[in-house]
Amino acid sequence: MLGSLDARIPAGSLDSKWTDHKFSMRLVNPNNKRRFDVIVVGSGLAGASAAASLGELGYRVKVLTYHDSPRRAHSIAAQGGINAAKNYQNDGDSVYRLFYDTIKGGDYRAREANVYRLAEVSVDIIDQATAQGVPFAREYGGLLDNRSFGGAQVSRTFYARGQTGQQLLLGAYSALMRQVAAGTVELHTRSEMLELVMHDGRAVGVVTRDLITGEIVSHSAHAVVLATGGYGNVYFLSTNAKMCNVTAAWRAHRKGALFANPCYTQIHPTCIPASDDFQSKLTLMSESLRNDGRIWVPLAHDDGRAAHEIPDADRDYFLERKYPAFGNLVPRDVASRNAKTVVDEGRGVGPLRNGVYLDFSGAMARDGEAVIRAKYGNLFDMYERITGEDPYTVPMRIYPATHYTMGGLWVDYELMSNVPGLFVLGEANFSDHGANRLGASALMQGLADGYFILPYTIGNYLSDFLGDPALGTTEPVFADAEQAVADEMNRWLSIGGTRSVDHYHRELGKLVWDYIGMARNKTGLEKALSEIPALREEYHRNVRVLGSADTLNQSLEKAGRVADLFELAELMARDALTREESCGGHFREEHQTTDGEAMRDDENFTHVAAWEWNGEGTPQTRHREELEFENVELTQRSYK
Amino acid sequence: MSAEINLTLKVWRQAGSSAEGRFVTYEANGISTDASFLEMLDIVNERLIEGGEEPIVFESDCREGICGTCGLMINGQAHGPQKGTATCQLHMRSFSDGDHIVIEPWRATSFPVLRDLAVDRRAMDAIIGAGGFISVNTGAAPDANLTPVPKETADTAFDAAACIGCGACVAACPNSAAQLFTAAKVQHLNLLPQGQAQRWARTEAMVETMEAFFGSCTNHGECEEACPKEIPIDFIAWTNRDYIKAKVKNRKLVG
Numbered sequence: 001m002l003g004s005l006d007a008r009i010p011a012g013s014l015d016s017k018w019t020d021h022k023f024s025m026r027l028v029n030p031n032n033k034r035r036f037d038v039i040v041v042g043s044g045l046a047g048a049s050a051a052a053s054l055g056e057l058g059y060r061v062k063v064l065t066y067h068d069s070p071r072r073a074h075s076i077a078a079q080g081g082i083n084a085a086k087n088y089q090n091d092g093d094s095v096y097r098l099f100y101d102t103i104k105g106g107d108y109r110a111r112e113a114n115v116y117r118l119a120e121v122s123v124d125i126i127d128q129a130t131a132q133g134v135p136f137a138r139e140y141g142g143l144l145d146n147r148s149f150g151g152a153q154v155s156r157t158f159y160a161r162g163q164t165g166q167q168l169l170l171g172a173y174s175a176l177m178r179q180v181a182a183g184t185v186e187l188h189t190r191s192e193m194l195e196l197v198m199h200d201g202r203a204v205g206v207v208t209r210d211l212i213t214g215e216i217v218s219h220s221a222h223a224v225v226l227a228t229g230g231y232g233n234v235y236f237l238s239t240n241a242k243m244c245n246v247t248a249a250w251r252a253h254r255k256g257a258l259f260a261n262p263c264y265t266q267i268h269p270t271c272i273p274a275s276d277d278f279q280s281k282l283t284l285m286s287e288s289l290r291n292d293g294r295i296w297v298p299l300a301h302d303d304g305r306a307a308h309e310i311p312d313a314d315r316d317y318f319l320e321r322k323y324p325a326f327g328n329l330v331p332r333d334v335a336s337r338n339a340k341t342v343v344d345e346g347r348g349v350g351p352l353r354n355g356v357y358l359d360f361s362g363a364m365a366r367d368g369e370a371v372i373r374a375k376y377g378n379l380f381d382m383y384e385r386i387t388g389e390d391p392y393t394v395p396m397r398i399y400p401a402t403h404y405t406m407g408g409l410w411v412d413y414e415l416m417s418n419v420p421g422l423f424v425l426g427e428a429n430f431s432d433h434g435a436n437r438l439g440a441s442a443l444m445q446g447l448a449d450g451y452f453i454l455p456y457t458i459g460n461y462l463s464d465f466l467g468d469p470a471l472g473t474t475e476p477v478f479a480d481a482e483q484a485v486a487d488e489m490n491r492w493l494s495i496g497g498t499r500s501v502d503h504y505h506r507e508l509g510k511l512v513w514d515y516i517g518m519a520r521n522k523t524g525l526e527k528a529l530s531e532i533p534a535l536r537e538e539y540h541r542n543v544r545v546l547g548s549a550d551t552l553n554q555s556l557e558k559a560g561r562v563a564d565l566f567e568l569a570e571l572m573a574r575d576a577l578t579r580e581e582s583c584g585g586h587f588r589e590e591h592q593t594t595d596g597e598a599m600r601d602d603e604n605f606t607h608v609a610a611w612e613w614n615g616e617g618t619p620q621t622r623h624r625e626e627l628e629f630e631n632v633e634l635t636q637r638s639y640k
Numbered sequence: 641m642s643a644e645i646n647l648t649l650k651v652w653r654q655a656g657s658s659a660e661g662r663f664v665t666y667e668a669n670g671i672s673t674d675a676s677f678l679e680m681l682d683i684v685n686e687r688l689i690e691g692g693e694e695p696i697v698f699e700s701d702c703r704e705g706i707c708g709t710c711g712l713m714i715n716g717q718a719h720g721p722q723k724g725t726a727t728c729q730l731h732m733r734s735f736s737d738g739d740h741i742v743i744e745p746w747r748a749t750s751f752p753v754l755r756d757l758a759v760d761r762r763a764m765d766a767i768i769g770a771g772g773f774i775s776v777n778t779g780a781a782p783d784a785n786l787t788p789v790p791k792e793t794a795d796t797a798f799d800a801a802a803c804i805g806c807g808a809c810v811a812a813c814p815n816s817a818a819q820l821f822t823a824a825k826v827q828h829l830n831l832l833p834q835g836q837a838q839r840w841a842r843t844e845a846m847v848e849t850m851e852a853f854f855g856s857c858t859n860h861g862e863c864e865e866a867c868p869k870e871i872p873i874d875f876i877a878w879t880n881r882d883y884i885k886a887k888v889k890n891r892k893l894v895g
Contacts, residue, residue: 053778068699069765071805072709077702088785124779131781133774133829135798142788160798166706167801174773181769189762212754241701275642275674278683281703351642385725388642388674388733451778500689502682546694551656552755554697555689 005258005610005625008412009113014631015095018117021413025460033058036462037221037470039206041193041248043070045165045443046426047227048172049450055179057455062219063176063185064208066192066243066557071173074229074241075446078165079286081147081157082129082443084122089146093154095119100632102441105151105331106406106434107584107600108634109264109608111627113413114431121452122444126158128451132171136160150287150331151438159440162286162378168443172450191217194488194560195481196224196252196422203252203422204471207481211557214489214550216482218473222465223421223458226252227450230405230427232265234565234572235517236509238402239271239284245561246568249409249428257417258610258623260430261407262568263576266437266585267518268403269335272386273355282401283386285379287439290328290335292363292372293396295319297356301346307357307395318342322595325640333436333518333585333598336400340518343399355397364392400518404442406433406585407575410610410625414457415449418610423458425449430608435584489549492559497542501558504539508562511535512569520576521589528573536566571611571620578622581605602634642674645737649684651696652744657752657760663742673733677720678703678710680732681743697756703728705868708804711811712757713744718808718866726806726868746811750818750853761807763853764821770849771842772825774834787833794832801828802869812866815855820863822850823879824871830882840886847883 010021028036036059040051043065051063067073087093098119103110126144130136136158137145146155160167179185188208195207197218205220231246232238253259270289271282296317298310318338320327328335339356348354364372369392373380380391387397408430409417415431416423426446433441471477515528539562547553582591582598583605591599606627611620647668654661666688671680678700685695700710705726712727714720720730735741743757751759801824809820826846829835835842857876864873 049778056777067701068709068761069805071765072701072707074702074707076707077704086784124781126784127781128776128778130784131774131776131834133797133801133832133834135794135801135828135832136784138789138791138794140791142790142794143785160801163706163802166804167798170801174768175776175778177765177769178773178775180765187765189765241707242703243701276672278672278675278679280676280679280682283704382729385722385729385731386676388731455778498690500686502686544689546689546692552697552758555695 005410005418005608005623006412007111007625008414009111010413014112014116017113018120022456025456026463028459028463028466030058032466034060035466036060037062038223038225038458039064039219039221040225040227041206042073042227042229042428043067043173043176044073044075044227044229044426045169045172045446046450047073047225048169048176049447050225050227050425050454051185052172052175052179053451053455054458055182055184058184061179061185062188062221064188064191064193064206064219066190066211068189070176070187070189071170073169074244075169075443076166077241078443079162079284080149080288081159081164081440082125082168083149083156083438083440084126084158084444085119085156086123086126088144089155091154093156097154098122098156101152102432102438103434103632104637105436105438107436107637108434108602108606108629108632109583109627110432110434112629112631117453118432118445118448121448124452125444125447129168129171129447132175134160134167134171149439150329157440165443168447172447192557193248194251194485196255197477197481198255198419199471199475199477202420205473205478207478207485209485209489212552214553216485218478218482220470220473220478222462222470223423225423225425225454226409226428227425228428230408231565231568232402232405234509234569235402235513236506237274237279237282237513239268239282240402242281245565247561247564249424250564250568252409252417252419252422254613255419256613257419257422258410258612259407259571260410260608260610261435261575262572262611263516263579263586264406264435264584265402266332266404266406267336267400269332269339269400270358270398271401272383273350273397273399274352275387283382284401284403285383285396285398287332289358289376289379292375293328293358293360294362295328295356295358297342297347297349303347307349307359316342316347323640333587336518337587339400350397355399357395358398359395360391361395404437406430406435406437410608414460415454416457416461421461423454425454435586488560489556492543492545492556493549495541495543495545497544499542499544501543501545501555501562504535504543505558505562505565507535508532508566508569512572516569516572516576519587519589522577525573525577529570529577532566532570532573539563539566574619575609575611578609579605597638600636642672644670644672645732645735645739647671647735648740650740650742651757653696653756654753655755657754661753671732673731675732676703676728677714677730677732678728697758699758700728705729706804708806711746711806711808713747713811715742718746718811719868724868724870726804746807748810748816748854750816751807751810764805764807764818766853767818767822767846767849768825771838771845772829774829775838789833797828797831800824800831800871800875803871804869806868808866808868809863810854812862813855814860814862815858817857818850818854819857819876820867820871820873822846823875826879826882827875839882840889843879843882843886844890847879
């Protein structure tokens with residue numbers, strides 16, 4: 001059993017903690033770094049930046065990714081931008097303001113010390129990326145341009161057209177490939193981590209499966225770094241890439257790593273609604289569209305008329321009606337929940353009645369079509385490509401979709417989990433966004449963790465093991481883990497059921513969306529806790545995985561991932577049920593103000609819930625990390 | 641408006657890199673024109689699994705046209721008939737009821753088939769490793785606004801950097817050259833002030849690594865037609881210019 005969780009936050013004032021801590025941490029001298037092996041799982045912003053930086057320092061690094069190239073990682077799909085407290089716009093930004101906005105945006109459920117450090121290093125990220133050649137948008141004078149983003153009153157977002165994630169990842173990937181070519185980083189593509197290997201209570205390696213040959217391989221190291229992204233695909237339909245999954249984090253959880261705040265998931269309000277049952281994923285349309293588009297649904301239920309036939313008097317601009325001050329620009333969670341409400345009332349639009357209109361006709365009449373085309377042309381083209389409808393003549397249809405997950409493996413101030421030697425970076429950890437992430441903060445966190453935090457903190461851990469070689473992969477702990485993977489493959493292949501993995505994934509996604517989606521309540525969550533295990537039981541009994549384990553077998557890959565999502569889904573329900581308050585992305589219908597706003601319970605829930613695995617069939621144990629707010633006063637958000 | 645169409649697919653099936661491959665015909669009936677091309681294949685695979693047959697292996701990830709994982713030869717065209725569109729963004733409304741569709745993997749010696757429609761594109765990573773970077777260690781960077789970059793320069797560098805590394809240029813090229821991919825990456829960095837220090841070494845190393853793995857460019861221009869990001873072959877011209885200069889400059893440096 002664990003005691004109360006200690007995040008090992010350094011003493012001192014908020015603005016000196018990281019500086020002082022960097023000085024107090026032990027170092028590994030340059031000649032000794034080459035004696036340490038570090039495994040990095042994942043090659044997105046966090047993983048690639050960490051691996052490149054560790055390689056530059058001289059550590060022996062091994063990168064494991066299931067992609068065919070590190071450049072494919074899902075960071076590549078991030079559109080909007082990356083925040084940094086540069087204050088290049090002279091509009092009053094500062095490290096403290098970025099810290100404050102992030103804490104408030106996270107609805108006061110993140111750690112002050114972590115978030116402050118994030119804001120501090122944000123400025124270095126922009127310098128680093130620019131030096132790498134990331135083509136950020138520029139002003140005519142040649143200096144960097146910024147835009148504003150939700151949840152902030154300053155312009156601090158750096159961007160590269162609508163492809164900021166792509167450009168930042170290509171920067172980190174180029175730094176990584178430079179180290180691969182230099183021989184400091186060994187790159188293993190198409191290698192999926194399926195077991196975390198522990199020895200004497202420490203993480204000492206992982207076991208992977210080669211996705212082409214099926215070979216099961218042990219990798220040993222002095223430390224293991226997981227940078228394996230979020231779990232949004234538990235909903236099946238999300239804006240995540242198809243392969244995103246929770247497996248690496250979940251397998252670590254099953255070995256003792258605590259999983260924190262799984263119920264904190266973020267729903268993005270402006271996605272293209274599903275068009276049919278075969279829909280494989282949802283596509284995000286940039287939030288910036290809400291600057292000029294007006295969101296509405298018909299006043300009448302089941303209004304069958306086309307949009308242009310519905311006169312203004314028969315339309316309900318529901319966000320403008322309910323939130324006159326912010327109107328269509330309310331935060332993501334508020335916009336999403338209100339869209340759900342009108343669709344649930346039977347006022348949704350489109351063939352499946354599953355969307356709301358985002359209408360640009362007013363903006364086009366005001367500014368002219370050319371202006372709208374210049375601002376949003378690429379988004380309108382993308383929309384037309386997907387839906388076959390022309391948004392210049394027919395209003396867009398949008399609906400919320402899962403986009404990001406704030407929960408993840410619990411880590412301390414040094415980004416180490418409760419398992420010594422296991423570090424967790426980026427979306428895979430829970431650390432910086434509290435109950436809700438602000439736009440343009442995911443890229444910032446991934447790169448902060450990888451470039452500027454882990455390279456310091458990992459040395460503090462490794463310095464204890466100077467002179468100790470990494471455990472040999474012939475040790476029994478590795479053989480046992482390899483056997484576990486082999487057994488798992490055989491188990492999937494021998495079930496011989498009738499339905500595909502995707503079928504069950506889709507069914508699971510529906511349950512999670514219905515009961516642990518944008519709004520949750522006790523009845524629904526209790527249903528989830530009975531229906532998810534029942535479906536999981538059927539999955540393990542009736543899934544059909546054809547073929548063999550010694551070839552490229554995509555059904556087999558997915559089988560294990562979906563099994564882990566099933567277990568995660570149950571934990572999400574349990575976490576959501578236990579958290580008797582509404583905060584950020586976690587909205588409990590029982591806890592709202594009379595006009596439908598989220599109501600936190602600071603007295604009882606100003607803490608992180610971190611769950612400990614107790615073995616299959618036994619519910620996890622809930623541990624708490626109390627959150628201390630020494631600098632920021634907790635207030636209720638209002639956007640009226 | 642959406643409609644349902646019936647299609648006949650001729651799909652390349654190959655059990656492994658050393659196995660003999662062949663075309664197999666599948667009927668894909670009742671496909672909504674709102675489905676994406678890959679969702680159409682998802683449906684076919686679902687039916688194959690239900691019928692006890694192993695599904696067709698094809699790769700994809702983001703399905704938003706940005707990660708570069710997907711890529712199929714569709715009726716002999718890399719990424720299919722829609723210009724400037726990756727396979728995952730191609731929708732079935734580009735096809736008609738009764739169409740026959742031939743689906744093949746990228747065809748290139750340097751992209752060995754792994755299984756069915758999946759190929760090994762690691763040679764592209766090798767080109768990046770040869771010089772597709774600016775050597776700046778973490779922490780060593782000066783303030784980002786220290787060096788102004790003209791907006792036009794930054795925009796053009798971005799046009800090159802938009803490459804998603806899918807390999808369509810290689811698949812479309814009669815010589816299987818990766819010249820457009822290489823040129824896009826070379827020019828992204830060569831155009832920027834930050835990239836000048838290594839400009840000549842980078843150009844020579846990347847072009848020659850490309851030549852070591854892939855065929856040579858003879859200016860057919862098929863790559864530009866196939867590129868889902870519509871990257872212009874001007875970047876190839878500029879890279880050829882830089883390469884000639886590099887051969888002179890690099891020699892001078894050592895000699």
